[in-house]
Amino acid sequence: MTISLDNSKEGETKSLQPKGWLRYFSFSLDHKVIGLQYLVCGFIFYLIGGLLASAIRIELTSPLSDFLPRDVYNQVLTLHGTIMIFLWIVPVVNGAFGNYLIPFYVGARDMAFPRLNAVAFWLIPPSGLLLISSYFITGAAQSGWTAYPPLSITTPAAGQMIWILSVLLLGGSSIFGGINFIATILKLRRPGLKLMQLPMYCWAMLGTSILIVLSTPVLAGTLVLLSFDIVAHTGFFNPSLGGNVVVYQHLFWFYSHPAVYIMVLPAFGLVSEILPVHCRKPLFGYTTMVYSIMAIVVLGFVVWAHHMFTSGTPPWMRLFFTIATSFIAVPTGIKFFNWVATLWGGRISLNSAVLFSCGFIVNFVLGGITGVALAQVPFDVHVHDTYFVVAHFHYIVYGGSVFVIFSSIYHWYPKVTGRMLNEDLGRFHFALTFIGFNLCFAPQHWLGLNGMPRRVAEYDPQFTFVNQLSSVGALIMAISILPFLWNIIQSTFRGPVSGNNPWNALTPEWLTSSPPPIENWIGPPPLVKEPYGYGRNNKDSNEITTDT
Amino acid sequence: MSPAIITTILGLLLVIFGIWVGDNANLLPIDASTNATIYDQLFSVLLSIGTILFFGMLGLVLYSLIRFRRKPGQEGDGSAIEDNLPLEIFWTIVPTVVILFVGLYSYDIYDRMGGMQQLDLSGHNHQGQETMVEEERIWGGIGSGSVEDKSKSSLESIPIDVTAMQFAFLFHYPEGDFISGELHVPVGKPISMRMESKDVIHAFWVPEFRIKQDIIPGQPTILSFTAQKEGKYPIICAELCGPYHGGMRSNVIVEDTSSYTDWLLKNAKNTIT
Ligand code: HEM
Numbered sequence: 001m002t003i004s005l006d007n008s009k010e011g012e013t014k015s016l017q018p019k020g021w022l023r024y025f026s027f028s029l030d031h032k033v034i035g036l037q038y039l040v041c042g043f044i045f046y047l048i049g050g051l052l053a054s055a056i057r058i059e060l061t062s063p064l065s066d067f068l069p070r071d072v073y074n075q076v077l078t079l080h081g082t083i084m085i086f087l088w089i090v091p092v093v094n095g096a097f098g099n100y101l102i103p104f105y106v107g108a109r110d111m112a113f114p115r116l117n118a119v120a121f122w123l124i125p126p127s128g129l130l131l132i133s134s135y136f137i138t139g140a141a142q143s144g145w146t147a148y149p150p151l152s153i154t155t156p157a158a159g160q161m162i163w164i165l166s167v168l169l170l171g172g173s174s175i176f177g178g179i180n181f182i183a184t185i186l187k188l189r190r191p192g193l194k195l196m197q198l199p200m201y202c203w204a205m206l207g208t209s210i211l212i213v214l215s216t217p218v219l220a221g222t223l224v225l226l227s228f229d230i231v232a233h234t235g236f237f238n239p240s241l242g243g244n245v246v247v248y249q250h251l252f253w254f255y256s257h258p259a260v261y262i263m264v265l266p267a268f269g270l271v272s273e274i275l276p277v278h279c280r281k282p283l284f285g286y287t288t289m290v291y292s293i294m295a296i297v298v299l300g301f302v303v304w305a306h307h308m309f310t311s312g313t314p315p316w317m318r319l320f321f322t323i324a325t326s327f328i329a330v331p332t333g334i335k336f337f338n339w340v341a342t343l344w345g346g347r348i349s350l351n352s353a354v355l356f357s358c359g360f361i362v363n364f365v366l367g368g369i370t371g372v373a374l375a376q377v378p379f380d381v382h383v384h385d386t387y388f389v390v391a392h393f394h395y396i397v398y399g400g401s402v403f404v405i406f407s408s409i410y411h412w413y414p415k416v417t418g419r420m421l422n423e424d425l426g427r428f429h430f431a432l433t434f435i436g437f438n439l440c441f442a443p444q445h446w447l448g449l450n451g452m453p454r455r456v457a458e459y460d461p462q463f464t465f466v467n468q469l470s471s472v473g474a475l476i477m478a479i480s481i482l483p484f485l486w487n488i489i490q491s492t493f494r495g496p497v498s499g500n501n502p503w504n505a506l507t508p509e510w511l512t513s514s515p516p517p518i519e520n521w522i523g524p525p526p527l528v529k530e531p532y533g534y535g536r537n538n539k540d541s542n543e544i545t546t547d548t
Numbered sequence: 549m550s551p552a553i554i555t556t557i558l559g560l561l562l563v564i565f566g567i568w569v570g571d572n573a574n575l576l577p578i579d580a581s582t583n584a585t586i587y588d589q590l591f592s593v594l595l596s597i598g599t600i601l602f603f604g605m606l607g608l609v610l611y612s613l614i615r616f617r618r619k620p621g622q623e624g625d626g627s628a629i630e631d632n633l634p635l636e637i638f639w640t641i642v643p644t645v646v647i648l649f650v651g652l653y654s655y656d657i658y659d660r661m662g663g664m665q666q667l668d669l670s671g672h673n674h675q676g677q678e679t680m681v682e683e684e685r686i687w688g689g690i691g692s693g694s695v696e697d698k699s700k701s702s703l704e705s706i707p708i709d710v711t712a713m714q715f716a717f718l719f720h721y722p723e724g725d726f727i728s729g730e731l732h733v734p735v736g737k738p739i740s741m742r743m744e745s746k747d748v749i750h751a752f753w754v755p756e757f758r759i760k761q762d763i764i765p766g767q768p769t770i771l772s773f774t775a776q777k778e779g780k781y782p783i784i785c786a787e788l789c790g791p792y793h794g795g796m797r798s799n800v801i802v803e804d805t806s807s808y809t810d811w812l813l814k815n816a817k818n819t820i821t
């Protein structure tokens with residue numbers, strides 16, 4: 001492979017690129033710049049998705065459809081889901097942290113394919129703008145982020161087509177990223193660094209990238225067929241032309257169940273990096289962690305029909321998917337026990353990063369428990385497509401992935417900027433987020449159990465009070481962004497200087513200056529054989545050699 | 549007291565608390581079908597297990613954060629424990645056993661709900677145009693109530709044809725050949741509904757019956773149930789079907805056999821023999 005040669009050439013091109021803040025708006029090839037581009041871009045989309053969520057929660061403070069016109073409500077709901085998944089969680093847990101950290105972790109100076117990397121990022125802002133502009137130009141898609149036909153074929157075509165186009169572009173971006181991560185982790189490792197010595201986030205990204213590369217093309221193919229049905233009046237999924245709508249659901253969920261792991265496996269990896277540093281303990285059960293990630297990847301491919309228990313599914317299929325889904329809880333559970341064991345006996349600094357990571361553990365455990373319940377067909381037939389499911393996946397995606405994103409920002413902010421964040425504001429941010437989140441989503445379990453379906457703008461008046469409670473929680477969540485933003489902005493200019501390694505961490509990204517130089521290390525990359533070697537009295541047992 | 553004893557006592561208290569919550573928490577609407585009673589048994593078992601697991605994990609995390617927090621002035625690292633094979637085997641086996649138990653139990657529940665039964669379409673054969681091919685493509689919901697119930701009564705179920713469209717349900721009663729916008733069913737009699745959609749996917753859901761089945765265009769589905777408590781319950785469309793999805797609702801009226809027959813006779817086009 002000529003990758004290493006290639007890399008040195010990139011170095012020269014890179015020095016020709018703009019310096020200072022301008023480089024963040026350029027077609028930069030530096031993985032650190034691209035990582036931050038992903039993060040900031042994702043965060044802007046998060047704020048937009050959050051505004052849409054607020055509109056939904058305002059509509060639901062009263063049982064009547066009185067805030068938004070009905071079709072606009074469905075557009076808002078579709079945009080909210082699509083933006084949060086494809087423009088915030090997926091790009092940030094994969095693209096942002098993956099790009100920033102993976103080259104450090106494997107001891108490389110950049111990703112394997114820096115140009116592809118930049119292309120993957122630059123696909124995102126235009127597709128996001130395209131998606132959002134559809135609302136103003138033609139009206140956005142109205143069929144939910146799942147776009148089930150025949151609804152997606154019969155609602156206004158322009159909005160649905162733009163939706164398909166932008167999801168296809170985002171899927172492409174995601175595939176490019178996945179290929180790049182696989183190549184970087186497997187091929188760009190510093191000589192002497194063994195796979196089983198890699199920090200856990202590398203394993204998480206390897207597993208996630210495999211999921212992305214194998215499942216996203218299926219989504220792409222499905223959406224192309226759907227677009228044929230819409231514009232060319234073919235009949236793949238159109239029952240009036242002999243098509244089969246259930247086939248769409250199988251194809252869609254064959255991607256979209258793995259997609260939930262694409263959103264959460266990287267978060268598992270990030271938590272595994274953060275906890276050991278602040279607990280001053282090795283990551284517990286490294287080997288079982290690696291095997292659980294791989295088990296989740298394999299099982300993740302054979303559980304998709306648990307989203308279709310009330311659809312056209314014969315009994316044997318229901319049973320098979322119940323069993324396969326339930327078993328994912330075993331490797332997932334192992335990871336949670338390992339994290340608790342990492343806390344156990346540590347010297348834990350109760351800072352914002354740790355609080356958000358522990359908040360993640362608690363929230364995800366609840367989401368996982370409701371997940372196992374949902375996997376049981378007889379339980380699911382009552383609560384499928386209700387607010388119970390809404391609660392389940394927000395516990396996973398918000399309580400899980402978003403909490404980890406915040407934890408990671410608190411942890412790596414000094415790395416990126418060379419300054420510290422304000423801890424009091426950080427803890428205040430955590431408290432508001434945790435309370436707001438639980439107040440918003442915990443009551444939704446009850447709503448679903450008692451008869452409130454999802455994706456509705458109007459509901460039975462008996463649910464008014466609980467919906468208002470949920471909206472108050474949403475309001476607190478919205479407010480919680482303010483201390484966070486203020487903290488980030490003012491610390492960039494006024495935060496105390498952090499030094500190169502404020503946490504005394506052992507993973508390789510900290511063994512260079514903060515912020516790091518353009519090719520990551522001035523000298524040769526360090527060889528870190530024990531990224532979690534905390535608690536050894538004898539420091540030199542954690543061998544850090546700098547010779548190549 | 550030694551830590552082992554305290555841990556055991558706390559564990560036992562947690563288990564008792566979990567079982568108590570599962571038995572006493574009143575989180576579901578009334579159980580108006582035979583199916584719902586069985587459902588509620590499963591729910592209370594799942595709730596107990598979930599409560600124990602959640603509060604167990606919450607307790608462990610909170611305890612670790614408090615007990616092992618870095619106190620002011622404390623220097624140095626925690627202990628360098630990296631793994632513990634017996635412990636890891638333990639927490640692989642325990643979830644596996646719990647999962648197996650939950651899986652087997654919910655299979656049993658599913659079977660008792662009639663989920664594994666052959667679908668009985670005899671009631672619908674009046675529709676002469678039905679071909680064998682079409683019947684094979686019919687996919688069923690959970691069957692009517694318990695098997696116990698079936699064998700006891702061996703009643704022939706009442707067939708009803710359901711048509712869903714944006715944004716309403718129509719109920720056609722072959723017995724009397726008329727269409728109603730509300731579903732009327734007699735208490736204690738198995739009902740067997742054959743459902744078809746005119747446009748997009750809808751779903752038939754009655755929370756008080758704990759049943760739901762998508763109504764799919766081009767692909768009839770079947771759903772059976774036996775109502776067991778008189779009353780008026782909402783029928784809710786649970787699948788996003790367009791702008792008025794939230795308003796796509798109707799009612800099911802469960803009444804005693806004589807009121808049901810009166811209603812049927814009043815509406816019937818043909819004389820019922
Ligand atoms: C790992 C992170 C997870 C994520 C991100 C996640 C996300 C989701 C999402 C988005 C849905 C709703 C899909 C829809 O109807 O639009 C969902 C439903 C479901 N999840 Fe999860 N989930 C996760 C974990 C789990 C786990 C651990 C289980 C079970 C062991 C599970 C089981 C289910 C089931 C059975 C449903 C279907 C519920 C229904 O639609 O009726 N999930 N999940």
Ligand SMILES: [Cu+2]
Nearest residue numbers: 257260306307
């Ligand atoms: Cu899934």
Ligand SMILES: [Cu+2]
Nearest residue numbers: 785787789793
């Ligand atoms: Cu509907």
